[in-house]
Amino acid sequence: MKKSFEDLVELSKFLRSPEGCPWDREQTLNTLRTFILEEAHEVIQAIEMNDIEELKEELGDLLYQILFTSQICNEEGKFTVEGVLNQLYYKLIRRHPHVFGEEKAKDAEEAVKRWHGEKLKEKTRKRNLLQIPRSLPALLRAQRVGEKASQVGFDWEKTQDVIVKVKEELEELQKAISSNEQNSIEKEWGDLIFSLVNLARFLKIDAEVSAHKAIDVFIERFNRIEEKAKDMDKTLSELTLKEMDELWEEVKREG
Template identity: 45%
Template sequence: MVEKAVAPDTCFERLIDLVQTLRSDRGCPWDQAQTPEKIKVYLIEEAYEVLDAIESGTHEEVCAELGDLLFHIVFLAVIFEEIGAFSIKDVVRAITEKMIRRHPHVFGKVRLSNVDEVKAQWQKIKTAEAQDKEMARKSFLDAVPRKLPALMRAYRLGERASGVGFDWPDVGSVLVKVDEELREFKAVLKKGDAQKSAEEFGDLLFTMVNLSRFIRVHPETALTAAISKFISRFQSVEETLRKQGRSLDSASIEEMDRIWEECKTDEGTESPPPEVNT
């Protein structure tokens, strides 16, 4: 275990010292037993809790969740330092140098005038940095982590393919593809082929994710907003029935649809209610 000889004098050093103490012989048995393989699950959970706090929490909750995430990042770095791989200082140094390198329009003499130029420059620098890594990869797309959630992975794959020119020319072309995939999905759905239906549905979803790139809306963000809206409206249906002394089980689909429509009117929106199989 890594031992620290001097008392820390900054908040960040105190955190590092705390983790090192937890991992030391005089520390906590649970923390001592952790490995990168074990801790990665908690890292993912903490990242999602940060997202939840950003979406619906207070500033204090975001601060707390960011702290939890930072703790796990430092924890992982300390584990790797123990085996002589790298330290948290190496992590901080590397990301600082990378951000300086990828922002020549801020820290260098390059002049860029808009976001599109910045993104193009970023991709160009990133591609140059990755040349050695690319040689070791079987595919250009291997740079996209396989463990990403499906929507995010689809988005990143589309971005990466677009970076080498493999993309639709404009949003209209993507919409044509969406219509094509929807027709194919409807066709196999009528045939009752479950496997083919799943395949075509996946194609449709993938195309919709690519459409989101063209309209500059991240699919995760859009879907999260839609989920929140659905939950809010459904809870309004529940609350309306509760005030009537009734439960969801006692209401017909027609009654719930009517309340749903009233919720839409109150919101000032015109989106359709969810389709329910009866």
């Protein structure tokens, strides 16, 4: 039997009721934060694995967290899930003036500019960069900060300018390392990472995704050298660094 969105809303209400689940009743907005984050990451993982059935399930789990959160807010007299849907509906129309208004967008890049233009009008109560959640993964947050600054014209003109900045930050990190001052090293390392994220932005690379891919490659290669060591009846800790490097290069050549 097919169930509607309204059925799911009613189920979320029931689970919070006295006749429902004790665990559900105990949850608060604060306790749901971790679950929302976990479910969002599980959606991303399903996409990366191209597992469509898993994606369908994880999208459902994430949707339930939205309903769960909305139900708690409803009980506290703040807003309802219908209010969430209504606000979203009209926001999508406002932020597509090139679709529902007189403005035009010849391509996706121009459409994004129209979207951000409308968003800036809506968010005038907040400072531009404070709109970016601090809870975002650091690389993603850095990229969003760079994008926001760029939208108001605070940016480098070309990629080569960013490369110069990266080199400058690397030199400053090297000086900090020479001084052996930990606070200075940490600061300069952070500046270098931020400049590299800006370089990724200019190269149209998603820094967060790119970093995950690099980590995945490292893990996959490391697992393979562990297997090769096992074939030699050894553990990695029993190999010399030179032997491990040779296995690493062998794995790289194998692709």
